[in-house]
Amino acid sequence: MIPYGRQDITQDDIDAVVDVLKSDYLTQGPMVPRFEQSVAQHVGASHALAVNSATSALHIACLALGLGAGDRLWTTPVTFVASANCGLYCGAEVDFVDIDPRTYNLCPQALERKLEQAEREGKLPKVVVPVHLCGQPCDMQAIHALAQRYGFKVIEDASHAIGGKYQGEFIGNCHYSDITVFSFHPVKIITTAEGGMALTNDAELANKMALLRSHGITRDPAQMTHEADGPWYYQQIDLGFNYRMTELQAALGVTQMERLDQYVARRHQLARRYDDLLAGLPVTTPWQHPDSYSGLHLYVIRLQLDQIGKTHRQAFEALRALGIGVNLHYIPVHTQPYYQRMSFQTGDFPEAERYYAEAISLPMFQTMSEEQQDQVIAALREVVQA
Ligand SMILES: *Cc1c(COP(=O)(O)O)cnc(C)c1O
Secondary structure, three states: OOOOOOOOOOOOOOOHHHHHHHOOOEEEOOHHHHHHHHHHHHHOEEEEEEOOOOOOOOHHHHOOOOOOOEEEEEEEOOOOOOHHHHHHHHEEEEOOOOOOOOOOOOOHHHHHHHHHHHHHOOOOOOOOOOOOOOOOOOOHHHHHHHHHOOOOOEEEEEEOOOEEOOOOEEEEOOOOOEEEEEEOOOOOOOOOOEEEEEEEEOOHHHHHHHOOOOEEEEEHHHOOOOOOOOOOOOOOOOOEEEEEEEEHHHHHHHHHHHHHHHHHHHHHHHHHHHHHHHHHOOOEEEOOOOOOOOOOEEEEEEEEEHHOOHHHHHHHHHHHOOOEEEEOOOOOOOHHHHOOOOOOOOOHHHHHHHHOOEEEOOOOOOOOOOHHHHHHHHHHHHHHHH
């Protein structure tokens, strides 16, 4: 089975991890700050906090922005559940904004309409989480302008988008957001096995997130309520968690980062080849915004079902039977049973649901060969033309 995504681990990666295993520190050593610096420098953000997953990064990002009970977080329904769950962790209410049918990202016009109504009802969100689906950046300038007008904070869920660019600048520079989050799960663009990172240009938010990822404990005398009792002393000044990344993970992250640009370039080669070779088939290939450079975590096609003598599910199953590890990103979050218990209903976000009824993620990973890609295309041809 050709998987839809997979990691690339080189001898450099293995050596880096083995070196850490033989070193003094398996956690809380020098590698985590080195990895943080390497990502912050690459994307152009002032502060980076490595944590044990993007889910944890989203959680502490929400808390640092003061999200709590009685507040609202809005995101897109077409995302992994973590983009929404972070609001619930904080006791906030979660709601969704339907997608743009061309980019599949949260639609800025739909956001504006929903904000106008929310303002009339006194129900404005405190935090909005745009997700750069497949790596393609959202219309951040428009979202930022709305954030200024309506006073909400913005967390970019860039789990799919490290190495991508918006308006010529790397995603993660937080130019149009308060905090940006990356994921380093093995299916994503670079990996630390499990792992995530929160980036920001705001020193206060960075400090808050640093506390929250490690129990709310500080060793900085300047932050303590009174003078240290002695050299052993630390203080817990907030309620935090253990969301720390290990040194092994960070070492892997550092060597993976060295190949990031190469990885994204390879993904673009594969995407252009898919675009060319799928032309003429009854499928919609992903639209790419001319002003942006996608991280291309995923390559999602939509089936033109009126021209294919099969249902979406039949086509999906036929591809799997032919050894193509297709997948579906994502089941709209508002249709999940947990969210339906909160009164969301099927039909609430029609563009998201239409997308779900047609979308298929084709294999896309940096080590994919052209032979493998040809196999995917041949299988697709057979399935959609039969
Ligand atoms: C993968 C993913 C996450 C969660 O990442 P983890 O590192 O696995 O916690 C969150 N949001 C999106 C959009 C993702 O794709």
